[in-house]
Amino acid sequence: MGFAEILTLIFIVLKLTNVIDWSWWLVLLPEIIALSIYIIYFVVGIIWIFTADKRLERKVMKKYKHAAKRTRNKQKEYEERRKRQFDNSKLEKHVESELDKHFKE
Template identity: 50%
Template sequence: MSANNNSTGGIGFCGLLTIVFIVLKLMHYIDWSWWWVLSPLLIPIAIVLIIVFFIVILRVFFALKVKRTVKESGFAARIKKMERMRENMQRSKFKDNWKS
């Protein structure tokens, strides 16, 4: 039996870039701060934060749009009017039953 070891992933571009920068810094080919040398490790974190930020913005935008649409369509007002009519009908039935 052969074991299929199909693992994906690996070090990735940002990890490889970080290793290259660390080697260059330790060999004194670059005179950068360690923040800049290790900055490629922050790239995936920054991408995730940007995606989360846009998702939050889109959810807020669509939530406000839905509220605005409900107000503009008058749907909520029609529901309230129907509820008032139902209450009035129930009151009138109660009064009619009370009189008889």
């Protein structure tokens, strides 16, 4: 039991024994304040959890975006190399066919 709860119980006992003549909202005010603080803590905690998740996601995505960029670059290099090999093989076949024609004549 915290300070606000004990203070509220004391105020309730004093109100019920007619020692104090306060309205009930003043008697319950320490508990209302404590409840408000708990709600604020809860809301801040929820916001913190969601933003922490986003921060983690950004950190992870930054790491994997770099890896994906590297992979895309390697894929482009591979495609260019395959295209050059294909073009070279076509050129070699063309040269061989031209040489064959030339020597047959």
